[in-house]
Amino acid sequence: MAATTVSPPPLGAETLSRGRPASLWRDTIRNVLRQRSAVVGLFLLTILVGAAIFAPILAPYAPDQDLRRVPGLENVEKRADPCIHALGCPAATPQAIFGTDGNFRDVFSRVLYGGRVSIAIGLAAIGIAIVLGTIIGAIAGYAGGWVDNILMRLMDVILAFPSLLLAIAIVTAVGQSLTNALIAIGTVSIPIYARIVRSSVLSAKENDYVTASRALGESPVGILVRRIMPNSLTPLIVQGTLGIGGAVLEIAALAFVGVTGSPDQAEWGSMIGFERNQLFTAPHIILAPGIAITLTVLGFNLLGDGLRDALDPRLNR
């Protein structure tokens, strides 16, 4: 952030500042890695994202595979307890690290594949929210006046609903599917990003360097994109990281409630929702995806907190 406020925009400065971005990035990365919570968060996410990406290699079975059809596993039991041969589980029982579910499927494989859905949807939903929120916030902050008023009141209306309920209402209205759930979660998250961008545009647009670029004849869009927007990058990255965690929670909740379409898909929330009534007899089917959700959200939250402490100079105590 310091570099954007200090570097003078006029000619010639480009050559001087060319070396700077690299060191700025290096500084930033060093600052982030100094935060314990960011390191723990990164560690968790590396494992979880890795597990999701390499699910086809790591998972012993396909997520929707009926284990009874697998040669040698014909005697597999429904909702069997976890069984690991290395830990003394009798070799006669088929190995299933997290046990099996009500449809004779391997819970471990389903949890691995479920990570792909949750993380991809979290990223996509927040991506949508950041892009739309940035556009709305930038226009509102830069234009001011009635445009600002209308756009921000619109955002207030979205914020006036508890987010999960609004997402449920949207999904039931436009049709129950995972894609619509993604869109709904993205939509209810827009106002946060619009507000962040608007406030940083408002505080940046009166700066002298902005007046200078205007005097040099830079177009409004150019000023907005090149001179003003870099200021909102830090809060957007921090809020976005925390937002992905929130989105993962929300998609799980929507799937748990059962508005994401087919309950058969390997998705953490629907795995829990589907087997909810088996809690007292086979808690592992609920615990495994439950822990997976918690760790994923924890990872994003810790990384977000760490990024905020590292990137926001005002917090340096």
Next chain:
Amino acid sequence: MTRFIARRLIVTIPVLFGIVFFVFVLARVIPGDPCRAVLGERATDAICNDFIHRYGLDQPIPVQFGLYLGQLASGDLGNSIKHSEPITDLLIQRLPTTVELTIMALIFAIAVGVPLGLISAVRRNSPVDVGTMVFANIGVSMPVFVLGLVLAYVFAIIFKDTPLSLPPSGRLSSGIVVKPLVEVWGWQSLQGPPRAFLDFVSGLYIPTGIITGQWTAAFDAFRHLLLPAIALGTIPLAIIARITRSSLLEVLGLDYIRTARAKGLRERSVIIRHATRNALLPVVTIIGLQLGGLLSGAVLTETVFNLAGVGRTMFEAITGRDYVVIQGFTLIIAVTYLVVNFLVDVSYGFLDPRIRT
């Protein structure tokens, strides 16, 4: 102060209008034929034409919106398709459960969260502090429904037949009833809004039980509500503890605290009388902001613990495609949320004069 309230009101009213409009639009974008969405696939054309005419669905959209506003103004939210009774009656039956659950969760979150945050700040970097912050991080990351299911498993299965055992579902044990206020007081002839109000209050089992001396029932209701309230209250608890901690730490670094210490005041009195008071200001705002999350969480908590509240009703309405209920309840919740946020803003204005300008 009056000007401050008036200005907040002026901002709130367009939002209220926006909410009503939004809910109206949501109900109109439902794909397909509204009649068959409501009455089912087997409805005949004649029935459907009658239906469309009766609900004014053949009118232009602005006229429909006007009709909808008029309907709302007269306190009519429509009739539930599945329960075939007015949404308002359904609300009087179902809302108290949610209100009781939400308040209890909030009390739990504040009663545990604020002291935890204060202790963590005073004993910074001690095991208590580290433990609290680790707990707070996990608390905000765990889905409400997973925590609820885990609690139910621990307290109803693992602790079964011990004094710690708690019921995992419902509001009352079978055989126990809370007699409604009108019955206890012999006012069955009462009608209209006063009756509706008393019926609503009667749905709050714990207060009703205490007012009318039905102690066994009140205690039973309390025991049933404990697990849901803990499940629902944990996320706000974690957030409140974190904010209290960072807020007290910030205040403890201020000059007037140094002055107080320099005067020779005991540390306890510095923290309790001087620091905590100012440190709790941001906590009040955060508590207000938790309401949206609590209402969202209530949907999940009620589903997990089989409580017939607003959330459970919404859930049933979704599975049963009862759009009128979804619409009415979404509206009521959003309006409640808006009103509470308004009250929080105003109370913040009372607490901190700088906000009023």
